[in-house]
Amino acid sequence: MKKEWKLPKPEDTGDTLVYHPVVRVGRIVPFGYKQDPDDPDILLPIQRELELLEQAKKHLKQYSLRAVADWLSKESGRSISFVGLRSRIKLEQQRQSSASNQRYLAKRYEEALKKAEKLETQRIGGRGLRSTEDMGDTEASSD
Numbered sequence: 001m002k003k004e005w006k007l008p009k010p011e012d013t014g015d016t017l018v019y020h021p022v023v024r025v026g027r028i029v030p031f032g033y034k035q036d037p038d039d040p041d042i043l044l045p046i047q048r049e050l051e052l053l054e055q056a057k058k059h060l061k062q063y064s065l066r067a068v069a070d071w072l073s074k075e076s077g078r079s080i081s082f083v084g085l086r087s088r089i090k091l092e093q094q095r096q097s098s099a100s101n102q103r104y105l106a107k108r109y110e111e112a113l114k115k116a117e118k119l120e121t122q123r124i125g126g127r128g129l130r131s132t133e134d135m136g137d138t139e140a141s142s143d
Helices: 047-059 065-076 082-122 132-142
Strands: 033-035 042-045
């Protein structure tokens, strides 16, 4: 079974984002997190690094991955390569797309369920057996 590390979505409390601790799955501690000194399987968020990462995403619209990774490393004091930054951004985009697709499908399934329930209430019993009176009428008419 393959374990996958999922970044929790931060809560927006108005002016700042609040990040949550996550469970450590891999051997590498991702940028923006540090290992909990009491429990090695828990990663604690580093608010400053995660805020800088959000700024870096905005800078990627104007600058190259290498330039943004260098800027991020200098500002945070923690090294991140352009490959690491690209992987992190790509993974977040995939998760966002996947979540969007799941919301879309959930909406479609709800609509389909409502339509199916409506159809079921319109036709009571679906396929039913004919009563014996109906059968007698057809036999009499065929004579």
